[in-house]
Amino acid sequence: MATIMHVDMDSFFAAVEQRDNPELRGKPVIVGGTRDSKRGVVSTCSYEARKYGVHSAMPIAQAVKLCPHGIFIPGDHKKYAAVSGQIRSVFYRFSPVVEIVSIDEAFLDMTGCEHLYGSLEDLGRAIKEQIYETVSLTASVGIGPNKFIAKLASDYRKPDGLVVVRPEEVWDWLAQFPVKKVWGIGQKTAEILASWQIYTIADLRRCRRETLVERFGKYGDTLYQLARGIDPRPVEPESETKSLGRETTFETDISALPKLRQVLAELSAEVGYRLRRHGLWARTITVKLRYHDFTTITRSASLPEPVNNDDDIFSTACQLLVKNAGSRPVRLLGIYVSQLTSFGQASLFSDPRREELARVMDELNTRHGRRVIYKGRQLPLDSGGK
Ligand SMILES: [Mg+2]
Known part of the structure; x- marks a missing residue:
């Protein structure tokens, strides 16, 4: 059985700004544009801003309406990329098989390295500590038998979370989630499933494989497997040779x-x-x-x-x-x-x-x-x- 770890920095850009400017700590910080930027969208916002309903990909203008006293910052991509590079170097201390998903997120294949740590929880704590020591920022970590479970786990107790889902726990743990949490399910698929009275992963398991394939084609088969916690996608490290x-x-x-x-x-x-x-x-x-x-x-x-x-x-x-x-x-x-x-x-x-x-x-x-x-x-x- 594989051991996959997903690491996701907590409100990355906003957290970097709060780290570098103590006056911003505890305040709703919105990164993506200045208050009057017409076409800007929110790229990240602090947890304080999320309380007002602000979220990433939202137009800045809308964020201003929801959170008029927010602190709006255009962002410094060069700085974030440099911090991301430092975090990346921590990843490679843990595993050579690292798939960088985005500037603040990665999968690490830890299969075969489990014995180096007292427990999977120790492993998760170790990487969180090393990231914090390196960049003074918190990360949320999920550990599971595959990418789907690991990503869901890192998202489960954000911010500063650590969630380990063991293979034998997958079936029960997964049942509670709304279908929207399944990799690849967007608004449209969720609506179709809702019209079938399917709202959670437990509900989704009642669908026959044939029915799903008939409606969603090849993805129907993936859906059937994901509902059961099966995800064969490998962690794909970046190729240096291509x-x-x-x-x-x-x-x-x-x-x-x-x-x-x-x-x-x-x-x-x-x-x-x-x-x-x-x-x-x-x-x-x-x-x-x-x-x-x-x-x-x-x-x-x-x-x-x-x-x-x-x-x-x-x-x-x-x-x-x-x-x-x-x-x-x-x-x-x-x-x-x-x-x-x-x-x-x-x-x-x-x-x-x-x-x-x-x-x-x-x-x-x-x-x-x-x-x-x-x-x-x-x-x-x-x-x-x-
Ligand atoms: Mg993140």
Whole structure:
């Protein structure tokens, strides 16, 4: 039987702000935008703010109405990413098999390491203590025989919680939860189940497998298993080897930086498009240059948070290019992205219009099976672009 641990930081961004500014402690802190930000959404709020009904993904304007005396902070993503990195280093002290779910959440596969701790409770306490010693923040920890149970357990006694669910306890413990707590059940599925008088996991167990498959397709089978506490999904550590890239060899060597930059923009857009099509984010950007004399160099930069937007990929790649080109003629230019993960942060602090633009461009390019829409920086220099 596997032992999976889920660690989830408590109201992470708000907790970091309260840690660094004692005046904010005990107060409703809402991170995601200033009080007057029109399009902002709440990315995290302190437990004090939750009492007023504020929650993440809520428009800032609505949070202002619910909690007029709240303290609204735009947020410092760089700082949170740095703290997240410190927490990550604690995870790897406990297990090499770590799946980073998001900036403040991870699964650790502890199977086979149980004997290193007096009990599973000791294990949970140990990681909570080490996280607190490292970053002075509390985490909630859930331990169970699989990812579904571990995640449910970490959420069970938030904040600063520790819940261990042993395999023999799963059946009874799980029965109480509303179906919405089941992985993959959203509003729509919950409504369908409610129309069948199914509200809890205990209710869900009364559904025959065939009925669920008939209504929900393949997911019906997953649902049947999850209701019984069965979840075979493995903890998937990030792969360091996977990479994705594009390169191009020029017919004649190029030294002009603007021209190289334009090609790089084009390559970045293709790589970004492929990442998004695969639902992947990349943490490392590499530029490959082969000079006229066939000397080849690669230069990489790692980012605090994984990215998959053309702008992020291009701006990082461009800095690498500028440092290494311009003086010698270039024969080949390439860009690679690596340290891929399928769990990117949905750019909480970036401009939502930019994400929307990427989505629309991808859609058009996919629909037409070729690139029909370009950003200005990708336009050929001699056709009016600069
Ligand atoms: Mg959290």
